[in-house]
Ligand SMILES: NC(=O)C1=CN([C@@H]2O[C@H](COP(=O)(O)OP(=O)(O)OC[C@H]3O[C@@H](n4cnc5c(N)ncnc54)[C@H](OP(=O)(O)O)[C@@H]3O)[C@@H](O)[C@H]2O)C=CC1
């Protein structure tokens with residue numbers, strides 16, 4: 001639905017999108033999807049296999065939205081067919097699969113990106129600007145949580161949130177979102193100079209239903225080194241039995257705090273609380289209490305901003321995005337591998353096709 005929103009409604013004039021083909025494991029379901037979501041457009045091809053889309057000469061770029069553990073096979077097949085790829089989060093089951101996909105994308109000279117939509121939304125761009133403009137000082141402590149009550153006692157164990165074969169559990173499904181805020185505010189902070197976290201810790205509680213993690217807490221520390229002057233901690237969590245907490249993200253700096261309201265995957269509002277009220281009082285739009293509140297309005301859910309990025313990169317011949325490049329997805333998958341290791345989450349045989 002977001003892809004079909006006129007880009008001009010969000011001030012975008014230089015790129016546009018067209019749904020050309022839909023692939024499903026059943027041609028009937030592909031046609032049903034076209035009828036339901038693409039207004040029954042007769043020009044859109046329906047295929048009863050994903051390979052049908054990969055082989056279609058009219059297709060430039062593929063969006064992969066299958067369950068996590070099927071991303072690798074589909075992305076590899078699309079890349080080998082010479083298509084550009086936008087692949088849902090988490091981009092793969094583990095870091096080794098991702099390294100293999102990045103190598104294949106480079107070999108076949110195609111654009112490849114994880115669909116980390118949050119990173120491209122106007123709110124995230126604004127938070128990053130405020131975080132780095134200097135008035136708040138350096139970031140010190142970040143808390144972020146994404147939880148969602150999936151009613152796990154009453155859904156089938158074959159649901160992707162519960163089934164280990166589909167990479168079920170909180171970390172892989174919800175973990176990318178608390179993490180993206182740590183990446184924006186800490187990893188990307190110029191003081192960090194792209195340094196990998198010094199330490200990663202992870203702790204998981206498993207549901208007896210299928211053994212996947214129902215609750216996960218993970219932390220990242222960034223400590224000063226020869227190349228980094230950042231000293232900051234991120235405390236990140238996710239859960240599949242609770243509703244999302246409020247606020248969803250709190251980023252505490254030396255001289256103030258940025259507070260982001262849920263849902264943290266596509267937030268529409270945040271505020272900045274300045275500790276030095278004198279400074280805040282002078283800021284345009286700040287209240288007398290030293291707060292600056294911002295809300296964002298646009299047509300659609302916010303998925304389309306990343307599609308604009310894909311179109312621009314493909315148009316400009318870029319093989320990766322500057323905002324969400326391969327390094328950030330790799331950081332994510334390396335962190336998740338470590339958290340799963342410490343939390344005792346072992347994939348069943350056949351999942352995580354590529355290993356170290
Ligand atoms: N960015 C975002 O906001 C969101 C992202 N996601 C991500 O998108 C991906 C898909 O999630 P979601 O749409 O909820 O998943 P679903 O379980 O609804 O699966 C999506 C489709 O994948 C296809 N599929 C292929 N192999 C399998 C399989 N073995 N079992 C079940 N389905 C299969 C099916 O299509 P068919 O039968 O037609 O081939 C199915 O309809 C996940 O990786 C998730 O992280 C999910 C929700 C929101």
Ligand SMILES: O=C1OC[C@@H](O)[C@H](O)[C@H]1O
Pocket residue numbers: 148173174265
């Ligand atoms: O990407 C996502 O965002 C919203 C969640 O509810 C969903 O489970 C997840 O896949």
